[in-house]
Amino acid sequence: MAKRQVRLTFPQDLIREPVIYTMAKECDVIPNIRRAKVTELVGEVVLELEGKEEDLERGIDFLIRKGVKVEPVPGDIVE
Numbered sequence: 001m002a003k004r005q006v007r008l009t010f011p012q013d014l015i016r017e018p019v020i021y022t023m024a025k026e027c028d029v030i031p032n033i034r035r036a037k038v039t040e041l042v043g044e045v046v047l048e049l050e051g052k053e054e055d056l057e058r059g060i061d062f063l064i065r066k067g068v069k070v071e072p073v074p075g076d077i078v079e
């Protein structure tokens with residue numbers, strides 16, 4: 001099992017959608033929210049993803065295709 005931490009920025013139109021849940025179910029990854037800040041205008045989440053490397057890649061691609069900005073967390077020391 002691989003782990004990766006990413007910073008997600010959700011645009012206003014995606015804030016109320018269950019994007020993380022849907023990604024987890026469709027891509028077979030385990031999400032762990034490490035930090036979150038949601039306002040009416042934007043959602044910011046630091047998310048730890050766990051799963052097979054290919055599933056993590058599919059999950060990140062899913063988020064990008066939905067319109068979520070995905071950035072690696074600097075200094076990510078997750079094993």
